[in-house]
Structure formats: structure tokens, C-alpha cells
Amino acid sequence: MTVAVEVSRFNDITMAPPDPILGVSEAFKADDHEMKLNLGVGAYRTEDLQPYVLNVVKKVSCFIYSCSCLLHESVLCVYYICFEYVLKFDITFSYKICRQKILCWNGESISGTGSLRLAAALIERYFTGSKVLISSPTWGNHKNIFNDARVPWSEYRYYDPKTVGLDFDGMIADIKAAPEGSFVLLHGCAHNPTGIDPTPAQWERIADVIQEKSHIPFFDFAYQGFASGCLDKDALSMRLFAARGMELLIAQSYGKNMGLYAERIGALNVVCSSSEDAKRVKSQLKRIARATYSSPPVHGARIVANVVGNPDLFNEWKEEMELMAGRITSVRKKLYDSLIAKDNSGKDWSFILKHIGMFSFTGLTEAQIENMTSKWHVYMTKDGRISLAGLSSAKCEYLADAFIDSFHNVS
Incomplete structure (x- = not known):
């Protein structure tokens, strides 16, 4: 008796490349080092590196859920x-x-x-x-x-x-x-x-x-x-x-x-x-x-x-945004100060302060990024981008040590 062999209709579909951000996050979660840092994901974190729910969003969400007229249609x-x-x-x-x-x-x-x-x-x-x-x-x-x-x-x-x-x-x-x-x-x-x-x-x-x-x-x-x-x-x-x-x-x-x-x-x-x-x-x-x-x-x-x-809620939102942006600016400054204090090579670290928003492009090579991860447990995307939103003031000096080691000791 001859058994027909099924030919998949999906044979010609090639494997898509893995998502780089997902890979960074998964590797970070699997790491149990106490000083590990996830600087890959562009999501705001508190000083304790926890997700933040805006107070104004909490207020509006409670109001919405309390309104029986707002249906789920x-x-x-x-x-x-x-x-x-x-x-x-x-x-x-x-x-x-x-x-x-x-x-x-x-x-x-x-x-x-x-x-x-x-x-x-x-x-x-x-x-x-x-x-x-x-x-x-x-x-x-x-x-x-x-x-x-x-x-x-x-x-x-x-x-x-x-x-x-x-x-x-x-x-x-x-x-x-x-x-x-x-x-x-x-x-x-x-x-x-x-x-x-x-x-x-x-x-x-x-x-x-x-x-x-x-x-x-x-x-x-x-x-x-x-x-x-x-x-x-x-x-x-x-x-x-x-x-x-x-x-x-x-x-x-x-x-x-x-x-x-x-x-x-x-x-x-x-x-x-x-x-x-x-x-x-x-x-x-x-x-x-x-x-x-x-x-x-x-x-x-x-x-x-x-x-x-709502004018009152709008103003409250603007105040919370200013606080979030302010925390990122603060860790930028502390990271820069730590780099200047620790590195006597004369390297210009001013780009840390000149960049704005969540991200900075560090200029790290792939080998240097690998050193950041394997030796220092700092996770980031392979293009050298770091998210300052994932950094706390308490870990700025640690990150500065990782940068200095990677820039100067890895070609």
C-alpha cells in the first residue's frame, strides 16, 4: 500500500529575521545578575526601573469605568x-x-x-x-x-x-x-x-x-x-x-x-x-x-x-510629562559626570548631554557591545543605541565603568 506524502503548502515561506528588541528583552530576563541593565527597550521607567502609570491616566480610567453609559461596543x-x-x-x-x-x-x-x-x-x-x-x-x-x-x-x-x-x-x-x-x-x-x-x-x-x-x-x-x-x-x-x-x-x-x-x-x-x-x-x-x-x-x-x-487634566498631564523628561535629563547628567570623573583618557563624552529624549547613539562597535553584555550585563541594541529611560541614578557609575572598559579595552 502506497502512503501519499503530504507536501506542505508553506514550504516556500522563508524564516523572518528575529526581532532585535525582543531578543534583548528575553536575554535580559534570563540574566540573574543584580546590576543588570536593559537599555534596549524605549519605554519609560521610574527611578526603581519599574513601569509608570501616570496619575492623570489613573483618574480618567476610573472615571471611564464608572460611567455605565460608556459601552464596550x-x-x-x-x-x-x-x-x-x-x-x-x-x-x-x-x-x-x-x-x-x-x-x-x-x-x-x-x-x-x-x-x-x-x-x-x-x-x-x-x-x-x-x-x-x-x-x-x-x-x-x-x-x-x-x-x-x-x-x-x-x-x-x-x-x-x-x-x-x-x-x-x-x-x-x-x-x-x-x-x-x-x-x-x-x-x-x-x-x-x-x-x-x-x-x-x-x-x-x-x-x-x-x-x-x-x-x-x-x-x-x-x-x-x-x-x-x-x-x-x-x-x-x-x-x-x-x-x-x-x-x-x-x-x-x-x-x-x-x-x-x-x-x-x-x-x-x-x-x-x-x-x-x-x-x-x-x-x-x-x-x-x-x-x-x-x-x-x-x-x-x-x-x-x-x-x-479637560484644562485641569491637560495641565496635570503636562506637569507629569515634565517630571518624566526631567528624570531622563537627570540620569543623562549623572552618567556624563560619572564618565568625566572616572575617565582620564581625554575622550569627549559631551554627546551624552547633547542628545535629547530617551535615546543616545553611543558609537560602540559590535565587539564593544558584546563586551557590555557578556562582561557587564548591560543589554542594548546592536546598533549601539541606549535608552536612558532604562537607567537609574543608582546605576550611572556602574554604566560609566562599563562604557570606559568597552571603549578603551575592546577594539
Whole structure:
């Protein structure tokens, strides 16, 4: 009797590369060393290195659960977060002035990643042949998102390893050289992974070149409030572009600045030049969202709408954000002071202070990163990025020792 051999229909599917952040977290959990540090994940931690739930979020959550009128039914794929509230602190200081100058469509999406993916789908369908320019380096998932949406991309220079700072001349040259009408993906503030942001004057020059080339600015805005501790200051870049009357896309997340990581709450904002354009964009994004996830999650959106829409809660949120950003700034300073006190080699550690937000790009080689992990139990991504949010003041001197040993004793 002949037994038929089953041939799998999935044989041609190749193994996807492992997620680097997941690998770092799993290795960290398996380590039982008392001084171990997880500097890989970009999530805020307290001084005790524990997750933090904002007090204002606790208040609003209790209110929401106490309201019997707020049902657990799904909402339509049209946005839940009020357009007015988003503009209040993102694009312009004055909502009324903004409404007179530009027309926007705002739709709730599944966090910042979902916002990027919706925008990528829009680009693929209605901007055939357009390329997205991505900074080198950039957040690890950007390339994955555009590859998945079949949107072509290329990189523009951003990080200068010699200065551990911004390669501004290279950035401008590459944006100039790109085909006219390209989408330029920009980090609104607290660039991930480098922690290096352009100055206000440099943002003006970037806007000049993008206008000259008829490019479309596309902001990934995941860290508002985490760069400076001030919502308004961190929105400077986008407000500058909007004030010029430029059309632009903004992919926004409330995961970091409200600590709503698991709620997956974000928004895609599209600034158009006419009401007719806005209507067409809105209709197509609703259609894409409907086919992708049907309707967005509502609990996180209700939290955001209540916090941003209530003046007292809004001010309390801003105070908590200032405290969170302040803790990160504090450990930056202590780490720098520890490095200066311990290292007599003359190495310039000032990049630690010049970078902003959660991250710093250290310039460590792969061999040095391996030494950080195997010898010092410090876990980080393989590109040399560290998250200062995962560092406590108590462990700054320990991390300084690890850096000095790795930089000077490992080639």
C-alpha cells in the first residue's frame, strides 16, 4: 500500500529575521545578575526601573469605568479622538488660526506604527512611483513598514560618527538630490535611535529644501513631551512646516507621553491644501482602515480625549510629562559626570548631554557591545543605541565603568 506524502503548502515561506528588541528583552530576563541593565527597550521607567502609570491616566480610567453609559461596543473606523484636541498641541498654537489656514483630516489608528502603515498604504495606492526618504539610521521598524506596503525608499545621511552628532550637510544634500515629489520621513523630536535633533535654524533650512523640491514632509511624532518636557517646544518642527502652508503627514503616538503603550493609541494627521483634497484623502483612509482593522480601540482614545479636552487634566498631564523628561535629563547628567570623573583618557563624552529624549547613539562597535553584555550585563541594541529611560541614578557609575572598559579595552 502506497502512503501519499503530504507536501506542505508553506514550504516556500522563508524564516523572518528575529526581532532585535525582543531578543534583548528575553536575554535580559534570563540574566540573574543584580546590576543588570536593559537599555534596549524605549519605554519609560521610574527611578526603581519599574513601569509608570501616570496619575492623570489613573483618574480618567476610573472615571471611564464608572460611567455605565460608556459601552464596550466598537466604534466606526472614523476617528474617536477629536480633531480639535489633536491640533491643540501638535500643529499650531491656535486652533482657530489653523482652521483658517489649512484643512486637515485626523483619524485614530493603532498607535504610531499603525499610523505609519496607513500612510504607507495611501502612498502606495495614490502616489505611484513616489519614494520615501528615511534617515540613516532610523527606527528599526520603518524599513519593515514600507517594505510591507511595497513603497520604495532610500536613505538620507543623518548621523555623523566622527562628531556623534548630526550630518546636516549630508542630510540637506541627499534631500536635494532626491526625485522631486518624494516623501521625506522626519522625526518630529527626540530622533530614534540617535537622540540627535536639528536646531530651529536647521529645521528652517530643511523646510526650505523640501519646499524647493516639492517634497511632502512626513513626520513620525512618537515622543512629544519626552524631548524637552514641553509639548509646545517639541512641536516646533511641525508647526514651522504647517505655518508655511505645506501639505504634510503626521503619524502620532500617545504610547510614550501618556504611558499608554498597551492601549495602542495613535492618530494619522493629513494636512491638505483644500477642502476637496481633504475629503478625498479622508474617504480613502477610511476605506483602508476599514479593510485593515475595521475599527480602532476605544479605551485609550477615551483616555486621551478626556485628558486633552479637560484644562485641569491637560495641565496635570503636562506637569507629569515634565517630571518624566526631567528624570531622563537627570540620569543623562549623572552618567556624563560619572564618565568625566572616572575617565582620564581625554575622550569627549559631551554627546551624552547633547542628545535629547530617551535615546543616545553611543558609537560602540559590535565587539564593544558584546563586551557590555557578556562582561557587564548591560543589554542594548546592536546598533549601539541606549535608552536612558532604562537607567537609574543608582546605576550611572556602574554604566560609566562599563562604557570606559568597552571603549578603551575592546577594539
